[in-house]
Amino acid sequence: MSATEQRSAAPQRSTRQRRALAALLNESDDFHSAQEIHEILRERGEAMGIATVYRTLSSMAEAGDVDVLNHSGEAIYRRCSTEHHHHLVCRQCGRTVEIAGPAVERWTQSVSREHGFTDVSHSLELFGLCPVCQQA
Amino acid sequence: MSATEQRSAAPQRSTRQRRALAALLNESDDFHSAQEIHEILRERGEAMGIATVYRTLSSMAEAGDVDVLNHSGEAIYRRCSTEHHHHLVCRQCGRTVEIAGPAVERWTQSVSREHGFTDVSHSLELFGLCPVCQQA
DNA sequence: CTGGGTGCAAACCCTTTGCAATTCG
DNA sequence: CGAATTGCAAAGGGTTTGCACCCAG
Numbered sequence: 001m002s003a004t005e006q007r008s009a010a011p012q013r014s015t016r017q018r019r020a021l022a023a024l025l026n027e028s029d030d031f032h033s034a035q036e037i038h039e040i041l042r043e044r045g046e047a048m049g050i051a052t053v054y055r056t057l058s059s060m061a062e063a064g065d066v067d068v069l070n071h072s073g074e075a076i077y078r079r080c081s082t083e084h085h086h087h088l089v090c091r092q093c094g095r096t097v098e099i100a101g102p103a104v105e106r107w108t109q110s111v112s113r114e115h116g117f118t119d120v121s122h123s124l125e126l127f128g129l130c131p132v133c134q135q136a
Numbered sequence: 137m138s139a140t141e142q143r144s145a146a147p148q149r150s151t152r153q154r155r156a157l158a159a160l161l162n163e164s165d166d167f168h169s170a171q172e173i174h175e176i177l178r179e180r181g182e183a184m185g186i187a188t189v190y191r192t193l194s195s196m197a198e199a200g201d202v203d204v205l206n207h208s209g210e211a212i213y214r215r216c217s218t219e220h221h222h223h224l225v226c227r228q229c230g231r232t233v234e235i236a237g238p239a240v241e242r243w244t245q246s247v248s249r250e251h252g253f254t255d256v257s258h259s260l261e262l263f264g265l266c267p268v269c270q271q272a
Numbered sequence: 273c274t275g276g277g278t279g280c281a282a283a284c285c286c287t288t289t290g291c292a293a294t295t296c297g
Numbered sequence: 298c299g300a301a302t303t304g305c306a307a308a309g310g311g312t313t314t315g316c317a318c319c320c321a322g
Contacts, residue, residue: 013275033311046284048279050311073311074312075159088247107240112224115224117226117262117265118264118270119265122223124240124258125259125261128248128255129255131252149300151296171285184303184304187288187289187304190288213287228288275322277318282314284313289307289309289311291305294301295303
């Protein structure tokens with residue numbers, strides 16, 4: 001249930017910038033920071049203001065179209081697959097593997113309940129060295 | 137952790153500022169940002185430069201004396217219990233419950249191996265509403 | 273046409289750093 | 298006394314915002 005949501009608050013006009021950004025995100029499975037994305041687009045001749053990159057990514061994130069992670073103080077984005085999941089990210093090249101952790105979800109639930117906490121969200125991310133980067 | 141490799145470990149002179157900071161951390165079980173800590177100390181008449189707060193917290197973290205978490209772009213600190221564990225943090229008042237998750241550790245290991253990643257670290261934090269804040 | 277979208281630059285926040293003044297040991 | 302430590306303020310990243318201009322619908 002993600003196709004169309006006629007929200008009166010977000011008209012989402014189609015502009016050159018948004019198309020370029022969406023296209024870029026669709027090409028990669030990996031996480032990139034707003035700054036990186038801005039840079040890549042510029043190199044391609046699809047330059048746009050950094051503010052626009054941030055604004056667009058934010059709205060996409062809010063709309064649930066991209067995943068956002070917080071990696072040591074900076075947000076990194078990635079086109080999103082709908083269900084809840086976690087990531088195994090290469091700390092060197094950004095290569096990402098999507099991971100489902102039903103066991104973790106259950107564990108989270110029980111721990112929260114056990115301590116009387118409600119409305120609990122969890123962030124679980126793995127950062128390591130992917131096979132390729134291990135050789136370098 | 138023997139003295140063998142204590143290269144960059146600072147001499148750690150005892151100053152009024154460090155004593156105040158350490159004392160504060162010992163009073164609370166919860167996470168606080170450097171800014172909050174700076175503020176609290178100032179209100180107590182134990183004012184010190186924000187730079188000193190950061191420098192001191194950093195060195196304490198490096199020495200393994202405090203836990204550091206990254207909560208949406210800002211570092212939060214807490215006096216530390218030595219072993220590896222996770223936290224269930226109240227997103228309203230900062231109240232924290234320490235959690236051990238052997239199951240999670242094992243899961244992490246196997247997933248990493250499965251995808252050929254090495255040197256994998258994981259961050260798992262739970263943010264929710266504690267019993268007290270639920271009533272407010 | 274008209275309001276959402278964009279760019280630019282200034283503003284913000286958190287954190288770090290250069291450097292002179294201070295203080296512990 | 299001398300080195301470690303502090304404070305201040307400026308500098309540095311990342312991200313957000315005010316505002317005039319622009320373009321998709």
